[in-house]
Amino acid sequence: MNESIHAIQLERVRLSYSGKAVIETASCAVRKNAVTAVVGPSGSGKSTLLRTLCRMNDRVPGFQVEGKVVVLGRDIHDPALNVYELRKQVGMVFQKPCVFPKSIVENVVFGLKFHAVPNGKSFPERSEQALRDAFLWDEVKDRLHDPAHTLSQGQQQRLAMARTLAVDPEILLMDEPTSALDPKSSKAIEDLILSLKDRHTIVLVTHNVDQAERVAEDLICVDDKTVCHKPCHPLPGEGTC
Amino acid sequence: MNKHSLFPERGPAFWWTGFTALIAAGTIFILFVSLVIESVPVFKSQGLSFLWGADWFAGEAYGALPMIFGSLMVTGLAVVMVLPFALGSAILTSEFLNGRLRLVVKAAMELLAGVPGIIYGLMGIAVLTVWVRDVFGLIDGNTLFTAGLLLAVMILPTVMTLSEDALRSVPGEFRDTALSLGLTRMEMTLKVVVPQALPGLAGAVFLGLGRAMGETIAVMLVIGGIDRIPQPWFNLFAPGQSIPSKIGREAAEALGFDVQWSALIALGLVLFVMVMTLTSAGNLLLRRAR
Amino acid sequence: MNSRLFKERILLGSLYGFTACGCLVLAVILILVFTKGGLAISTAFLFEEARNFGLEGGILYQIAGTLILMTGAALVCLPVALGSVLFQTEFLHSPKLRKIFRLVIYALNAVPTIIFGLIGYLFFGVFLEAGVSWMTGVLVLAVMILPTLHVSIHEAVESIPKHYREAGLALGLSPGQQMRAVILPQSLHGIVTGTLLGLARAAGETAAIMFTATAFSGVRLPQSWTEPVTTLQTHILVLAQEAANPVALTHAWGAGLVLLTLVFVLIAATLWIRSGLEMEAQR
Numbered sequence: 001m002n003e004s005i006h007a008i009q010l011e012r013v014r015l016s017y018s019g020k021a022v023i024e025t026a027s028c029a030v031r032k033n034a035v036t037a038v039v040g041p042s043g044s045g046k047s048t049l050l051r052t053l054c055r056m057n058d059r060v061p062g063f064q065v066e067g068k069v070v071v072l073g074r075d076i077h078d079p080a081l082n083v084y085e086l087r088k089q090v091g092m093v094f095q096k097p098c099v100f101p102k103s104i105v106e107n108v109v110f111g112l113k114f115h116a117v118p119n120g121k122s123f124p125e126r127s128e129q130a131l132r133d134a135f136l137w138d139e140v141k142d143r144l145h146d147p148a149h150t151l152s153q154g155q156q157q158r159l160a161m162a163r164t165l166a167v168d169p170e171i172l173l174m175d176e177p178t179s180a181l182d183p184k185s186s187k188a189i190e191d192l193i194l195s196l197k198d199r200h201t202i203v204l205v206t207h208n209v210d211q212a213e214r215v216a217e218d219l220i221c222v223d224d225k226t227v228c229h230k231p232c233h234p235l236p237g238e239g240t241c
Numbered sequence: 242m243n244k245h246s247l248f249p250e251r252g253p254a255f256w257w258t259g260f261t262a263l264i265a266a267g268t269i270f271i272l273f274v275s276l277v278i279e280s281v282p283v284f285k286s287q288g289l290s291f292l293w294g295a296d297w298f299a300g301e302a303y304g305a306l307p308m309i310f311g312s313l314m315v316t317g318l319a320v321v322m323v324l325p326f327a328l329g330s331a332i333l334t335s336e337f338l339n340g341r342l343r344l345v346v347k348a349a350m351e352l353l354a355g356v357p358g359i360i361y362g363l364m365g366i367a368v369l370t371v372w373v374r375d376v377f378g379l380i381d382g383n384t385l386f387t388a389g390l391l392l393a394v395m396i397l398p399t400v401m402t403l404s405e406d407a408l409r410s411v412p413g414e415f416r417d418t419a420l421s422l423g424l425t426r427m428e429m430t431l432k433v434v435v436p437q438a439l440p441g442l443a444g445a446v447f448l449g450l451g452r453a454m455g456e457t458i459a460v461m462l463v464i465g466g467i468d469r470i471p472q473p474w475f476n477l478f479a480p481g482q483s484i485p486s487k488i489g490r491e492a493a494e495a496l497g498f499d500v501q502w503s504a505l506i507a508l509g510l511v512l513f514v515m516v517m518t519l520t521s522a523g524n525l526l527l528r529r530a531r
Numbered sequence: 532m533n534s535r536l537f538k539e540r541i542l543l544g545s546l547y548g549f550t551a552c553g554c555l556v557l558a559v560i561l562i563l564v565f566t567k568g569g570l571a572i573s574t575a576f577l578f579e580e581a582r583n584f585g586l587e588g589g590i591l592y593q594i595a596g597t598l599i600l601m602t603g604a605a606l607v608c609l610p611v612a613l614g615s616v617l618f619q620t621e622f623l624h625s626p627k628l629r630k631i632f633r634l635v636i637y638a639l640n641a642v643p644t645i646i647f648g649l650i651g652y653l654f655f656g657v658f659l660e661a662g663v664s665w666m667t668g669v670l671v672l673a674v675m676i677l678p679t680l681h682v683s684i685h686e687a688v689e690s691i692p693k694h695y696r697e698a699g700l701a702l703g704l705s706p707g708q709q710m711r712a713v714i715l716p717q718s719l720h721g722i723v724t725g726t727l728l729g730l731a732r733a734a735g736e737t738a739a740i741m742f743t744a745t746a747f748s749g750v751r752l753p754q755s756w757t758e759p760v761t762t763l764q765t766h767i768l769v770l771a772q773e774a775a776n777p778v779a780l781t782h783a784w785g786a787g788l789v790l791l792t793l794v795f796v797l798i799a800a801t802l803w804i805r806s807g808l809e810m811e812a813q814r
Contacts, residue, residue: 054421056420056421084423087421087423091422094414094418098415100415100418100433101437110432114428115423160418164421167422252707253707254617254621254705254706254710255618255622258615258617258622262623264615265611265612265639265677268677269639269642271650272647275650276649325549326552329548329550330549332546333543337543344806349557350553351802352557352795353553353556355797355798356560356735356791357790357791359735359737359767359787359790360564360767360787360790360791362737362771363784364563367567367771367780367783368563394556425536427538427542428539431542454643455642455644455645455646456643457643457737458738458768462771485643488645489741492649493742505649509649512643512646513642513643513646516641516642517638520641524634524637
């Protein structure tokens with residue numbers, strides 16, 4: 001495999017909770033600057049797989065990863081790796097919009113504050129850019145200091161995106177980002193995903209196959225504890241798992 | 242359907258459990274009403290100056306101020322001293338420990354919570370007063386400070402356990418989000434979890450205050466038992482008196498219907514009102530946190 | 532970045548420090564009580580009557596008094612706590628009334644124990660003419676431990692899975708039959724742990740009984756309802772006030788050792804039962 005075109009590579013990865021396998025074997029790769037959708041029935045371990053990519057399951061009791069996970073050219077389970085730097089490069093957006101009980105702009109710079117030097121400034125340009133990137137700027141530019149929970153669910157999810165984008169990650173992991181939203185907000189998020197793929201590598205977990213077809217170039221299929229590639233528009237005679 | 246709709250089934254089980262429930266719920270009102278009625282004589286003889294009178298001589302004058310002052314002082318002192326330990330161990334247990342070590346800390350706290358007050362009192366009188374006397378170069382180790390220190394140890398499990406509950410009730414999504422933005426665990430804890438749990442933590446502190454204020458036996462043995470506000474008032478290394486300690490010392494000799502008994506009941510009423518205020522505030526905050 | 536991780540280490544280290552101090556307190560208590568109390572313990576100390584104001588002899592009747600008061604209190608309290616929980620969960624359907632009931636129980640839990648002593652003496656000692664007696668002590672302690680039992684039993688009843696209840700209702704059980712057939716058996720662990728915790732709380736209480744139920748010397752087993760007893764708690768209290776006398780202090784530590792062992796056995800039993808349940812739930 002060519003290192004330069006892949007952002008994430010999994011080699012014979014087995015994920016288990018207290019010995020019970022969630023994913024028996026996963027070998028696949030994610031292309032840079034493309035949208036890859038991870039699909040599969042609920043409870044099949046999609047989210048577990050996604051969370052593994054930025055080591056969010058580190059402290060889950062009994063969770064174990066075997067095999068090799070390479071993200072941006074580095075084995076993420078290398079003991080010398082700084083996991084906080086990894087998570088800075090690999091951002092994640094969750095299913096339920098989660099905003100902190102602070103103002104809108106404080107939410108945007110929340111992660112940035114910890115990574116930037118000098119610490120603790122408000123970064124007006126960076127937050128404006130992040131909000132513009134998340135298609136939220138026009139809706140909130142006049143009330144940046146309002147509490148974030150006054151936003152609608154769809155706006156909150158875009159705020160969560162802006163917060164992640166402000167840290168400037170290379171890879172964006174999204175765990176069913178539209179499943180808690182109404183169709184209109186979902187559409188906004190899908191447009192957003194398409195606009196981001198030039199600059200970011202995006203991995204999107206979704207249970208909605210139509211959505212996967214709309215936004216993704218590549219498809220990864222999780223079923224029956226195995227993970228495999230699937231061309232997005234299968235040609236006759238190939239592409240089944 | 243109309244007036245019976247509240248309790249539709251009225252068999253013997255209803256009447257039996259209803260009777261016991263009435264006892265359980267009625268007790269608190271009986272306590273309050275009895276305190277009010279029995280404290281009437283002292284307010285008749287002293288007027289409201291009972292509350293701010295500074296002198297207490299059985300048979301002559303009854304002033305509650307030194308006791309109220311002493312109670313506030315030792316309680317405040319206890320909370321200030323316990324805070325770093327209770328919050329520190331609550332944060333560690335809730336956010337950083339898991340599995341066996343967490344169980345060990347929790348079990349230690351439950352055992353600590355069960356140590357009888359009289360054992361603390363015995364340790365206070367036999368060890369702590371001597372230690373305070375020698376370390377701070379005092380003539381007598383029975384001081385407000387000693388009582389505050391002992392109370393701090395006694396309320397540690399209460400404040401710690403309730404704080405830990407408050408921290409753990411912060412939803413996991415907030416932790417996930419903070420970590421996914423590249424925060425360290427400590428940054429996540431201090432900037433996300435603790436601020437979110439703040440009402441619950443405040444509730445824990447209020448309940449700790451309430452518990453400390455009502456503690457009798459251990460305080461009684463180490464506070465010095467002098468019904469006087471120290472000179473100057475912030476001199477922690479002077480002997481003093483708290484409300485429960487005063488009641489505990491004098492109740493046996495005043496048992497009956499004298500004005501002195503009524504004065505002790507009135508002290509009990511003051512204590513009851515203060516403790517109920519603190520714990521209601523604490524319970525309110527804890528409820529809001531959930 | 533390195534300074535970030537350094538800061539993390541320092542803060543985490545101090546958290547461990549604070550926690551260790553908390554656990555150290557327990558260790559200090561145990562070491563003090565066991566080393567100092569151990570000097571007093573002998574078969575004679577445990578099985579002889581106290582003589583010469585507690586300076587000679589043992590603590591037989593003190594142990595008996597503590598056991599009488601705590602078991603009496605639990606026996607009186609248990610039916611009341613059980614009944615009030617069942618009323619709250621089975622008959623009180625309005626959420627508002629349930630909430631008020633819970634607040635009342637919480638308030639009762641917060642009442643300083645000395646106030647139970649004061650009003651308990653008035654109510655049981657004077658109105659019911661029990662005087663300073665073991666019966667007054669039992670009743671005062673029963674009221675005092677009511678919230679402990681109530682909360683524990685209530686938790687157990689609330690956690691009974693809905694389908695057990697519905698199975699009982701579907702069989703057409705009356706509320707009384709439902710309680711006997713479904714609710715009591717399913718909440719037995721809460722009743723047991725609540726009672727054990729209540730026993731521990733009653734055994735450790737001094738302020739509520741020191742002027743309502745006990746006398747210091749010359750007391751053996753009560754022969755009637757209105758006689759006082761002597762207890763470990765109040766025995767320690769009196770001896771501790773003679774702290775200048777090393778013999779008195781040694782006897783106080785000895786009694787303290789017995790009391791602490793009693794209380795810790797009760798608490799350890801509840802912890803054991805609860806951890807057993809958790810393991811079962813995980814399976």
